[in-house]
Amino acid sequence: MKTKLSAENLNISFGEKQVLKNISVAFAEHEITALIGPSGCGKSTLLRSFNRMHDLSPDAKINGTLSLEDLDLNSKHVPVTEIRKRIGMVFQKANPFPKSIYDNIAYGLKINNLPCNKEVVQKALEEAYLWDEVKNDLKMPATRLSGGQQQRLCIARAVALRPEVILMDEPCSALDPVSTLKIEDLIKHLKKKYTIVIVTHNMQQAQRIADKTVFMYLGEVKEEGTTDEIFNHPKNEMTANYISGYFG
Amino acid sequence: MRYKTRISIDILFKGVFKTTGFLVLALLGGIFAMLVYNSISFFLDIKPLDFITGMEWAPTAKTPKYGMLPLIISTTFVTFGAMIIAIPLGIGTAAFISEYAGSRLKNILKPAIEMLAAIPSVVIGFLGIVVLSPGIANIADLPNGLNALNGAILLAIMALPTIITVAEDAIHAVPNAYKEASYGVGATKWQTLRKVIIPAAAPGIIAAVMLGVGRAIGETMTVLMATGNAALIPTGMFDSVKTMTATIAIEMGEVPYQTTHYYALYAIATVLFFMTLFANLVGEFFINRFRKYHAV
Numbered sequence: 001m002k003t004k005l006s007a008e009n010l011n012i013s014f015g016e017k018q019v020l021k022n023i024s025v026a027f028a029e030h031e032i033t034a035l036i037g038p039s040g041c042g043k044s045t046l047l048r049s050f051n052r053m054h055d056l057s058p059d060a061k062i063n064g065t066l067s068l069e070d071l072d073l074n075s076k077h078v079p080v081t082e083i084r085k086r087i088g089m090v091f092q093k094a095n096p097f098p099k100s101i102y103d104n105i106a107y108g109l110k111i112n113n114l115p116c117n118k119e120v121v122q123k124a125l126e127e128a129y130l131w132d133e134v135k136n137d138l139k140m141p142a143t144r145l146s147g148g149q150q151q152r153l154c155i156a157r158a159v160a161l162r163p164e165v166i167l168m169d170e171p172c173s174a175l176d177p178v179s180t181l182k183i184e185d186l187i188k189h190l191k192k193k194y195t196i197v198i199v200t201h202n203m204q205q206a207q208r209i210a211d212k213t214v215f216m217y218l219g220e221v222k223e224e225g226t227t228d229e230i231f232n233h234p235k236n237e238m239t240a241n242y243i244s245g246y247f248g
Numbered sequence: 249m250r251y252k253t254r255i256s257i258d259i260l261f262k263g264v265f266k267t268t269g270f271l272v273l274a275l276l277g278g279i280f281a282m283l284v285y286n287s288i289s290f291f292l293d294i295k296p297l298d299f300i301t302g303m304e305w306a307p308t309a310k311t312p313k314y315g316m317l318p319l320i321i322s323t324t325f326v327t328f329g330a331m332i333i334a335i336p337l338g339i340g341t342a343a344f345i346s347e348y349a350g351s352r353l354k355n356i357l358k359p360a361i362e363m364l365a366a367i368p369s370v371v372i373g374f375l376g377i378v379v380l381s382p383g384i385a386n387i388a389d390l391p392n393g394l395n396a397l398n399g400a401i402l403l404a405i406m407a408l409p410t411i412i413t414v415a416e417d418a419i420h421a422v423p424n425a426y427k428e429a430s431y432g433v434g435a436t437k438w439q440t441l442r443k444v445i446i447p448a449a450a451p452g453i454i455a456a457v458m459l460g461v462g463r464a465i466g467e468t469m470t471v472l473m474a475t476g477n478a479a480l481i482p483t484g485m486f487d488s489v490k491t492m493t494a495t496i497a498i499e500m501g502e503v504p505y506q507t508t509h510y511y512a513l514y515a516i517a518t519v520l521f522f523m524t525l526f527a528n529l530v531g532e533f534f535i536n537r538f539r540k541y542h543a544v
Contacts, residue, residue, distance in 0.1 A: 157429075
């Protein structure tokens with residue numbers, strides 16, 4: 001499979017603290033890759049480095065290569081807004097804007113000078129499996145939706161820009177099991193069009209949805225492979241311990 | 249401590265706090281009652297409509313005229329002028345401090361702005377007479393610069409610390425998640441500020457502006473010193489004006505006790521009271537409108 005997104009010899013430190021150590025990892029197109037590992041292992045830091053979210057922290061030092069196909073993501077010459085348009089993100093806690101449902105989708109479209117009308121918004125909401133639930137309340141404040149609906153709205157917001165990659169940072173950690181299943185369903189359906197990288201703490205979730213899994217520990221990639229390999233035939237002892245719940 | 253003692257202390261303090269709470273209400277009610285009581289004495293002589301719409305304020309003329317329209321318009325001119333200057337400056341400064349300034353600059357700016365609030369109004373009035381007035385007179389080719397514009401600029405300076413501090417708090421309180429969401433779809437810093445952060449902080453910003461308006465309407469000493477105090481209907485910002493507060497402050501000391509003129513000043517105060525009340529109600533209305541978009 002073609003590599004869509006990759007990091008090579010990536011080192012990231014915040015001030016004195018080195019968070020990622022010499023990471024080299026590649027994510028294939030139209031696949032779901034799960035990043036797993038104990039808290040503080042650098043999963044989220046790695047995820048956020050792809051759409052340059054670390055630009056917001058002045059003390060972040062990034063060394064190494066990050067690329068989206070041929071595009072150098074870490075280059076000063078590549079506009080960060082362009083990167084974020086092509087690499088969408090869904091956050092741990094659903095964070096709809098304090099605006100109406102319609103405006104939540106429309107915002108990103110307008111910001112990026114993309115055509116914005118009811119059809120485009122509807123299409124994004126349909127793709128996020130949310131349209132049927134909200135089609136009569138598009139003017140309602142998005143904050144009145146349930147947690148799961150809010151998270152699907154955030155996915156719709158990302159999808160509306162037609163990105164190539166969607167990064168998801170523990171998108172279900174604040175949701176109940178039913179909403180979680182709906183979102184997992186949605187993620188599996190989205191991989192036909194997008195490349196998805198998802199950080200998760202939930203082993204079952206990784207097994208249910210991911211094609212590939214990357215295990216990280218203390219800022220390093222310890223093992224990567226197909227989800228089946230990682231969970232059923234782990235080569236690294238640490239991976240085996242982690243997935244069977246000895247630590248983490 | 250014995251259980252009974254603890255319980256009685258509990259009851260005692262419940263009573264104390266209840267009393268202080270009601271005391272505030274009583275004060276408010278008392279002030280309002282005093283204003284209304286004295287105003288009624290005035291309105292027995294002069295019809296309310298004539299008072300509000302009267303074009304001339306000449307309480308010491310041979311045939312006294314109690315028309316407060318010039319005063320209302322004066323206050324409105326000065327307040328509006330002050331807000332036109334202070335709102336963009338205040339919100340801009342607040343946004344700069346909260347979103348753009350580095351921590352070192354922030355540590356200088358914030359105390360400096362709070363110091364600005366500590367300058368006594370009479371000193372600001374000095375500034376108006378000594379610095380602004382000659383300046384305005386020069387630029388606009390007037391005999392003196394004691395006019396509505398002068399008052400508006402000074403009131404803007406006085407309202408700024410309040411507006412900046414409260415607006416900065418509001419902007420700072422906008423959850424990081426909103427900003428991340430906005431950057432995440434490719435928005436720039438300015439787009440995020442204008443379309444996400446400021447709307448999300450709007451209730452706080454409106455509260456800040458309303459506090460600023462309250463300050464500007466109620467401020468007395470500065471406008472008294474800087475606006476020239478001509479009780480005529482102003483036609484522009486370069487005309488001298490006499491605000492409601494300045495009228496009360498100037499005339500209260502000289503007016504014979506319990507005359508129509510004396511009561512008239514109370515009536516002005518009552519109108520002033522309703523104006524600030526109205527400003528607050530408008531503020532509340534907008535705060536509620538924006539609040540419904542925020543998570544419960």
